[in-house]
Each structure stands twice: as structure tokens, then as C-alpha cells.
Amino acid sequence: MTVVDWSRWQFALTAIYHWLFVPLTLGLSVIVGVMETIYVRTGSESWLKATKFWMTLFGINFAIGVATGIILEFEFGTNWSNYSWFVGDIFGAPLAIEGILAFFMESTFVAVMFFGWNRVSKKFHLAATWLTALGASISALWILVANAWMQYPVGMEFDPYQMRNVMDNFWALFSGIAVNKFFHAVFSGWALAGVFVIGVSCWFLIKRRNRDFALRSVKTGAWVGLIGMLLTMYTGDGSAVEVTKHQPMKLAAMEGLYEGSAPQGIVALGMVNPDKHWNDDTDEYVFALEVPYGLSILAKHDPNAFVPGIKDIINGIDINSEGDTINTVSYADRIARGKLAHNSLRAFDTAKATGDTAAMRKARSELRKNYQYFGYGYFNSVDEAIPPVGITFYSFRIMVILGSFFLLLLVVTLISVYKKEWFIHARWLQWIALISIPFVWICSEAGWVVAEVGRQPWTVQDLLPTRAAISAISTSTVITTFWMFAIIFTVLLVAEVSILVRQIGKESKKNLD
Amino acid sequence: MAVGPSPSTEQIRNHLTGFRGFIQSVWNMYYEGFRNMTIGKTLWIIILIKLFLFFVIVRLIFFPDILQRDFENDEERAEHVRHELTRPR
Numbered sequence: 001m002t003v004v005d006w007s008r009w010q011f012a013l014t015a016i017y018h019w020l021f022v023p024l025t026l027g028l029s030v031i032v033g034v035m036e037t038i039y040v041r042t043g044s045e046s047w048l049k050a051t052k053f054w055m056t057l058f059g060i061n062f063a064i065g066v067a068t069g070i071i072l073e074f075e076f077g078t079n080w081s082n083y084s085w086f087v088g089d090i091f092g093a094p095l096a097i098e099g100i101l102a103f104f105m106e107s108t109f110v111a112v113m114f115f116g117w118n119r120v121s122k123k124f125h126l127a128a129t130w131l132t133a134l135g136a137s138i139s140a141l142w143i144l145v146a147n148a149w150m151q152y153p154v155g156m157e158f159d160p161y162q163m164r165n166v167m168d169n170f171w172a173l174f175s176g177i178a179v180n181k182f183f184h185a186v187f188s189g190w191a192l193a194g195v196f197v198i199g200v201s202c203w204f205l206i207k208r209r210n211r212d213f214a215l216r217s218v219k220t221g222a223w224v225g226l227i228g229m230l231l232t233m234y235t236g237d238g239s240a241v242e243v244t245k246h247q248p249m250k251l252a253a254m255e256g257l258y259e260g261s262a263p264q265g266i267v268a269l270g271m272v273n274p275d276k277h278w279n280d281d282t283d284e285y286v287f288a289l290e291v292p293y294g295l296s297i298l299a300k301h302d303p304n305a306f307v308p309g310i311k312d313i314i315n316g317i318d319i320n321s322e323g324d325t326i327n328t329v330s331y332a333d334r335i336a337r338g339k340l341a342h343n344s345l346r347a348f349d350t351a352k353a354t355g356d357t358a359a360m361r362k363a364r365s366e367l368r369k370n371y372q373y374f375g376y377g378y379f380n381s382v383d384e385a386i387p388p389v390g391i392t393f394y395s396f397r398i399m400v401i402l403g404s405f406f407l408l409l410l411v412v413t414l415i416s417v418y419k420k421e422w423f424i425h426a427r428w429l430q431w432i433a434l435i436s437i438p439f440v441w442i443c444s445e446a447g448w449v450v451a452e453v454g455r456q457p458w459t460v461q462d463l464l465p466t467r468a469a470i471s472a473i474s475t476s477t478v479i480t481t482f483w484m485f486a487i488i489f490t491v492l493l494v495a496e497v498s499i500l501v502r503q504i505g506k507e508s509k510k511n512l513d
Numbered sequence: 514m515a516v517g518p519s520p521s522t523e524q525i526r527n528h529l530t531g532f533r534g535f536i537q538s539v540w541n542m543y544y545e546g547f548r549n550m551t552i553g554k555t556l557w558i559i560i561l562i563k564l565f566l567f568f569v570i571v572r573l574i575f576f577p578d579i580l581q582r583d584f585e586n587d588e589e590r591a592e593h594v595r596h597e598l599t600r601p602r
Contacts, residue, residue, distance in 0.1 A: 056552065063556035067567055074571065077578035085580060085594045114553070115546025119538070163591040259541070346599050468598055471579050481575050488566060495559060503552060 004470050006478040007079040012452070014071045018446055019491040021065025021496075023444050026140060026186055027193020028058040029133035031128075031224050035216075040126050049512045050216050054116075054197065054509070055129075057500060059114060064496040069143075071485065079478060083459050083469035088164035090156050091146050094173070096143035105135030137186050144185055148178035150460050151451075152246045158371055160348045160364055165463075177242045181451075184235040187228045188447065192440045194225015195406055196415055199437040204428035204508055211424060213512035214415065215417060222414035229407050236403075237298070242297040244307070247461060249385070250454035252310045253392040255295055258284050262306035262319055266294025269401075272393050278310045278386060310389075314382050328374070331382040334462075338377025370479035375463045384465075387456040395449035402443035409436060 032055045073095065076084045084091070102292075112128035120128070149155075155172025161177035167173075190200040198221045204214035225357060243251050256272040258265070270288030300307070306319035317329030329337075331437040345366035351359035379385055413433065416423045423429070455461060459469040520528075580590045 049557070060552070060556060063560055066560065067564060070567060071571065074567075074576035077581070078576040081579040082594055084599050086598070111543065111546070115542045119542045119545075161591070163594045164589070342599055345595070349595060349599065377518060430538070472597065473579070477575070481571075484571075484575070493557075499555065 001475075003473060003475040003478055004467050006475055006482060007075070007495065008466060009472055010079065010478055010482045011072065011075055013482065013489070014068075014075065014485055015448065015452075017485075017493065018072065019445060019448060020064070020070045020493065021068060022407070022439075023059070023138070023185075023189035023192040024196060025136050025412055026133075026189030027191070027224065027228065028054060028061065028196070029129070029136055030190055031193055031197055031220055032058055033130045033133050034220055034224060035441070036126050036129050040122050046216065047276060050220075052215070053213070053507055053512060055113065055201075056503060059110075060499050060503060061496065062110065064492055064499070068489070068492070079471055079473065080459070080469050081143055081471040082463060085164055085491040086161070086464055086469070087150075087460060088156075090149055090153075090165055090167045090173070091169075092352075093167065094142040094146040094149075094400075095369060098139050100137050101135065101142070105138065106132060109135060119366040122166050135361060138185055141182050144182045145173050145178045148175060148181045149173055150458075151181075151240075151455055152177040153460050153463055158367070158374075160367060161352075162347055164182075175242075176238070177246060180238040180242055184232060184239055187231040187235060188444055190228025191232050191403075191406060191410070192222075192228075192444050193226050194221045194228055194410060195433075195436055195440040197221030197436075198225065198410075199433045200504060202433040204502070205424060205430050206427065207436065207508065209508045210510075210512040215420060215423070218413060218417045218423075221261060222258075222309050222410055222417060224455045226407075226410040226414055229403070229410055233403070233407070240298045241414055244318060245369055247455060248308055249310065249313050249394070250387060251299060252308065252313060253387040253389045253454050254450060255307075255309075255394040256284055257307065257309040258311045259294070259306045260309040260312050262296065262323070263293045263304045263316060264295040264299075264307040266298060267293045267397075268294075269290075272390055274390060276389075277382070278314060288411065314385075331376070331385055334373045334376040334385075335379050335382065337373040338379070340368055340377075341374045342377040344370065358427040359513055373460060375458060375460070375465050377469050385457060387454050392454040395446045395453065397447040399443055399450060402446070406436070406443065409433065447507050 032051060035051040037055060038044070039051055048331055069371065071479065096239040109128040109132040114130060116125050149151055152175050153165070156167050156176055158164075159166045192236055196220050201214040201217040201221065204210050204217075216381045240251070243254075252258070254259075254353055255267060256270070258276065258278055265286065267288045268291050270290075271286040273286055276282050276284055295307050296305040297303050300321075301306065305321065306323075308318050312318065313328075313332045316328045316333065317326050318326050320326050344363045348363035348367065351357075351363055376385065409432065412429065413423075415428065416426060457467070459466050580593065584590045584593060
């Protein structure tokens with residue numbers, strides 16, 4: 001493996017570990033907020049106990065997870081220094097806002113949440129709990145805005161003097177991709193936390209401890225989880241439409257689709273042919289169970305719409321809603337224009353060295369014409385511009401299949417928990433809920449794999465491939481730190497799980513009803 | 514411009530007393546909160562070890578900001594990135 005591969009693995013490892021903690025923080029803070037709101041409105045001690053129990057688990061997750069994301073920023077400066085410079089203030093500004101907000105808002109209100117009982121009024125404490133939840137979501141907003149910009153770079157102009165992109169429209173950062181990505185990620189956190197709360201509460205029922213507390217928690221978790229899951233699906237649909245518009249190659253990879261058609265079905269279950277090359281005539285799938293019209297509806301909200309496959313995109317062919325074939329820019333042309341952009345940048349550099357301002361102006365103007373394909377100039381073959389189809393295809397299916405299962409679980413749980421006696425004796429459902437806990441994380445992580453592997457080979461879509469974003473560092477350094485992080489994060493994860501389990505076990509023996 | 518009556522010494526003293534009281538109660542909240550922690554103590558130890566590992570060991574030894582470390586100013590950094598991004602591959 002090259003230094004690029006190791007750096008990508010390291011970034012993936014760090015991001016995956018970081019995302020183990022984040023969605024639970026996002027979702028559990030809302031569930032705690034709902035429980036405390038009921039306590040403040042009713043004055044019920046039972047709701048106070050439930051609030052404090054889940055707040056403690058929130059605190060454990062928050063404490064173990066805090067600062068794990070900072071490692072990603074370290075990696076930008078060391079492994080991805082070309083990228084860090086190239087993206088300039090566009091990436092830096094949202095991350096700086098995130099740092100300030102995360103620090104001030106969360107650290108202030110988390111302290112009131114945990115230390116403020118009996119010291120501040122009930123309503124002030126409740127406000128602090130909700131502001132902690134809001135602060136966590138606002139932190140996520142800035143990270144996701146920055147990530148969305150990498151998927152759909154807008155609101156900037158490249159300055160060849162500074163060799164970086166300069167923001168010229170801050171509000172353009174809040175693109176459709178950014179908005180959908182933010183809500184999709186946050187609501188998925190609600191769904192994840194809902195499943196977590198239901199699973200843990202079902203363990204109480206299996207153990208026949210604190211039944212009323214468990215039922216109260218299941219109800220709250222199921223409501224928040226179900227609302228989160230429905231909104232996750234709604235925003236996921238919005239994301240699919242945005243990906244179709246701005247990252248059609250990613251959509252084609254998600255579907256393992258090489259030659260599109262109108263209408264285009266979606267593969268519900270299947271296996272892609274690992275030996276398939278975009279330009280040969282072998283089958284796309286080893287087997288596929290297809291839902292007719294599915295992809296046309298998902299991608300364009302039109303059951304008869306044409307959805308281009310990898311081969312169509314490479315050849316620059318699309319079909320519009322009137323059924324006319326239209327030519328987009330083929331990948332061969334993109335590579336040629338990318339190389340022209342590189343030549344213009346070199347010409348600018350030469351002119352700058354000799355102080356020839358007229359030549360600099362001309363080179364800059366030429367660069368501007370082809371800049372949108374700048375990244376393609378690093379490729380020598382169109383094959384290099386295709387994402388890993390297998391990983392993207394399977395991750396997408398893992399996310400959707402598990403997501404559908406959790407929707408069903410949340411609906412069944414919510415309906416049945418109101419039939420108290422039936423739910424208390426439904427051991428099979430309680431065991432399913434308990435066993436589901438790790439799978440909800442797999443579902444959530446799979447979504448990120450789709451988003452990030454599906455956009456390869458780009459760090460910044462169409463502008464900067466990973467191979468150009470990397471620093472001039474040795475592979476051995478990255479290998480060393482990769483294993484160092486693997487150990488640190490595994491220790492943290494073991495600490496989190498063992499402290500959570502110990503705390504749940506200890507609290508379950510108290511009277512929480 | 515109309516100017517209101519200036520606050521009396523008594524009013525200023527009351528304000529200051531109120532402010533001191535607020536600071537005192539915030540301090541007490543943190544002090545008592547940390548003192549009475551149970552599981553929180555374990556978590557704080559984990560947080561402190563983690564922050565030391567991340568910011569002292571990881572950051573200083575393994576993850577320098579390469580462009581900040583190796584170049585004097587932004588012009589040099591831009592030149593380096595220009596060379597990196599335009600060199601033939």
C-alpha cells in the first residue's frame with residue numbers, strides 16, 4: 001500500500017471511531033431533554049429518575065468521545081497538507097466556528113446539566129439540557145457544512161497567487177447537499193439513540209428490574225427514534241436527489257450500474273461482478289433482485305426517468321426528461337481540460353517569475369475556463385476516476401436494509417409498548433431490541449462509507465484527487481500512527497462499553513420506578 | 514441628549530454584591546459538583562489522560578503541521594503547494 005492508501009485508512013479509522021460517539025451524543029441529548037421536559041411539566045419523581053439515569057449514560061459517552069474528532073484535524077495538517085492549503089479558509093472557517101461553539105456552548109451547559117441539580121431552578125436546568133442538545137447539533141452543522149463543500153465545492157474562487165480557494169460567498173456553503181447531509185446525520189443520531197434506549201430498557205425487562213422505568217424509557221426512545229428514523233429517510237431521499245445532480249458517478253457506484261436505462265430499477269439485493277470493467281460486455285451483477293422503477297424514483301422522483309450508469313457518465317451521455325439524448329462532458333474531455341488547467345497554472349507560475357503581468361492575466365483567464373475540471377488533470381486514464389464500486393454498493397445496501405429493519409422495530413415497539421402486559425411478556429421482541437444495539441451503529445457507519453468511499457477518488461469533488469492532496473511524508477510514519485490510533489481508540493471503546501455496562505448494571509439494582 | 518440620574522453608591526454596592534454572589538454560586542456549583550462526583554472521577558481521569566495523549570504526545574511528536582513547521586511564511590507555503598500540485602505525475 002502507498003502513503004495515500006495508509007493515510008486514507010488512517011483517516012477512515014479515526015472518522016469511524018469518532019462517529020461511534022457522535023450520533024449517541026446527538027440523539028441521547030434529545031431523549032434526555034424530552035424526559036426532563038416531562039419531569040418539569042408533571043413534577044413526577046419517576047421521570048426525574050429516568051432523566052438522571054440516561055443523563056449519566058450521555059455523560060459517559062460525551063466524556064469518552066470528547067476530542068476524538070480533533071485527531072482528524074491533526075491529520076489534515078500532517079498527512080493532507082496540500083489539501084489543507086488548497087481548501088484555504090473555506091474549510092477553516094466552519095471548523096473554527098465549530099470549535100468555538102462546541103467549546104463555549106457545550107462545556108458551559110453540560111456543566112449545568114450535571115452539577116446544576118438543586119442549584120439552579122428546574123426551568124433553567126431544563127434550558128441547559130436543551131441548549132446542550134442544540135449545541136451538539138450546531139457543532140455537527142459546521143463539520144457537515146465543511147464535508148458537504150468537499151462533495152460539492154461552491155462559493156469560492158481559486159487564486160493562483162495564493163494557490164488556494166478563496167471564499168466569495170459564505171451562504172453558498174449551505175447548499176442542498178449540506179442541508180440534507182446535516183439533517184440526515186442529526187436525525188440518524190436520534191434514530192440510533194432511540195434504538196439504544198429501547199435495547200437497554202429491554203434488558204431491564206428481561207432481567208425483570210424496574211419495569212415501569214423501562215416502559216417509560218421505551219416509550220420515549222421509540223417516539224424519538226421513530227421520528228428520527230422517518231426524518232432520516234426523508235432527508236436520505238433528498239440526499240439521493242442531490243447526489244444525482246452533483247455526484248452522478250457516486251450514485252452509479254451505489255447501484256453498481258454501468259449502463260443506465262429509462263425507467264431504471266433498483267437492486268434490492270444482489271452481488272456485483274467484481275471483475276466487471278466499465279467498458280466490457282460482462283454482466284454487472286452475479287445476481288440481482290430488482291425493484292422496477294426504483295432508482296428512477298429515488299434519483300429523480302420520476303418513475304420513467306433515465307439514470308446514467310458509469311459507462312454513460314464516462315462517455316458523457318445522458319437523457320433528459322423529454323427523452324432526448326444530451327451530451328455532457330465526457331471523462332476523456334474532462335481529463336484533457338484538467339491538463340489544460342494545469343498547463344495554465346504552470347504558465348501563470350512562469351509569468352509570475354518573470355514579472356510578465358499580461359501573461360499572468362492570460363494564464364489566469366485560461367485557468368478559470370477549465371478550473372472546474374482541474375482535478376481530472378491528475379489522471380492518465382478514465383479508469384482512475386471510478387470509485388470502488390463493490391464497497392459503495394454493499395455499504396448502501398447494509399445502510400438501507402438495516403435502516404428498514406430499524407423502522408420496523410421502532411414501529412412495532414411503539415405500538416406494542418402501549419399494550420403494557422403484552423410488551424412485558426414479549427421476550428422475543430425484547431431480545432431482538434437488545435441484540436439490535438450494535439447493528440444500529442453498523443447501519444450508521446455504513447452511511448458514512450457510502451458518502452466517503454462513493455466520492456472517491458476525490459478529496460474535493462472534481463478539483464483535487466486524494467493522490468494530489470497528500471503531503472510529502474513517509475509511509476512508515478503513517479503506518480506507525482495508524483496502529484497507534486488503532487490501539488488508543490480500541491482502548492477508549494473498551495473503556496466506554498465497560499463503564500456503560502457497569503453503570504447500567506449498578507443502576508438497575510436501584511429503585512428507578 | 515438626555516442623561517439619566519447617575520447611580521447612587523448604594524445602588525453600585527448592591528450591583529457588585531449581586532455580581533459577587535453570582536460568581537460565588539457558579540464557583541460553588543463547579544466546586545461541589547467536582548467534589549461530589551462518583552463515576553465522574555473515572556471519566557475525568559480518562560479525559561485528562563486522553564487530552565495529554567492527543568495534545569502532547571500525538572500532536573507534538575507525530576502530527577506537526579508540516580507547512581507551518583517547514584516554511585517561514587505564506588508565500589513559501591504557496592510556492593511549495595504550487596510545486597506539489599503542478600509537478601508531473
